Amino acid sequence: xxIKVKKNLVSEAKYSLKCPNHMDAEYITIHNTANDAxxxxxxxxxxxxxxxxxxxxAVDDKEVRQGIPTNRNAWHTGDGKNGTGNRKSIGVEICxxxxxxxxYKAAEKLAIKFVAQLLKERGWGIDRxxxxxxxxxxxxxxxxxxxxxxxxxxxxxEAELKSLGGKTSSSKKKTSYALPSGIYKxxxxxxxxxxxxxxxxxxxxxxxxxxxxxxxxxxxGVYGPKTxxxxxxxxxxxxxxxxxxxxxxxKAKLEVLLK
Numbered sequence: 469x470x471i472k473v474k475k476n477l478v479s480e481a482k483y484s485l486k487c488p489n490h491m492d493a494e495y496i497t498i499h500n501t502a503n504d505a506x507x508x509x510x511x512x513x514x515x516x517x518x519x520x521x522x523x524x525x526a527v528d529d530k531e532v533r534q535g536i537p538t539n540r541n542a543w544h545t546g547d548g549k550n551g552t553g554n555r556k557s558i559g560v561e562i563c564x565x566x567x568x569x570x571x572y573k574a575a576e577k578l579a580i581k582f583v584a585q586l587l588k589e590r591g592w593g594i595d596r597x598x599x600x601x602x603x604x605x606x607x608x609x610x611x612x613x614x615x616x617x618x619x620x621x622x623x624x625x626e627a628e629l630k631s632l633g634g635k636t637s638s639s640k641k642k643t644s645y646a647l648p649s650g651i652y653k654x655x656x657x658x659x660x661x662x663x664x665x666x667x668x669x670x671x672x673x674x675x676x677x678x679x680x681x682x683x684x685x686x687x688x689g690v691y692g693p694k695t696x697x698x699x700x701x702x703x704x705x706x707x708x709x710x711x712x713x714x715x716x717x718x719k720a721k722l723e724v725l726l727k
Contacts, residue, residue, distance in 0.1 A: 553603030
């Protein structure tokens with residue numbers, strides 16, 4: 469049965485604060501609220517306050533509430549104004565996580581079903597699901613992490629997705645070229661050339677180098693701060709040393725994911 473979403477959308481007058489950019493989402497990011505408010509209260513507070521912090525959905529033990537349109541970005545992952553999490557992911561907050569207990573368990577169960585529904589609607593697989601921690605290192609979703617259940621939650625989402633007839637994985641864009649060996653980093657004079665372009669294209673294929681407003685998606689063959697930031701975010705998500713330097717370990721991880 470389709471989960472109905474109750475909408476209490478932020479006023480367009482607050483778009484510049486809460487959701488200033490158009491978004492073509494590529495991920496779903498899961499959070500725990502770290503308090504014991506209901507979904508209705510979470511959304512009402514979020515859209516009514518003067519903080520830029522925002523998220524798309526809140527899920528409690530009874531319902532799903534929406535505060536930000538899914539075609540607008542929200543500031544929920546802490547990876548910067550152009551970070552992939554903030555600019556390319558739908559934020560889902562699971563309520564009642566501070567105290568836990570029966571209400572939290574019911575909220576998490578409903579959130580698992582709802583995330584699976586979002587995946588099915590978009591033709592995505594479980595590979596599009598992220599936790600807040602993946603984007604900027606914050607210990608969130610805190611209850612799921614503290615209980616050591618992230619893999620369990622993802623498996624439950626995948627099982628629900630399968631029961632809905634959804635895809636188990638999303639198609640990935642692949643590179644048709646070999647990644648360069650060596651060490652690449654920001655330095656003076658700038659490192660540039662075809663090898664840097666290959667690195668940028670590999671990152672773009674995995675959605676770490678999106679710059680829709682720039683020519684050629686911002687791929688320019690120059691290892692500058694933007695490329696280093698994309699590498700750093702990739703490293704952070706995949707538990708590598710997040711130094712923004714492309715080296716053997718980063719190359720190896722990229723090659724595995726692009727197969």
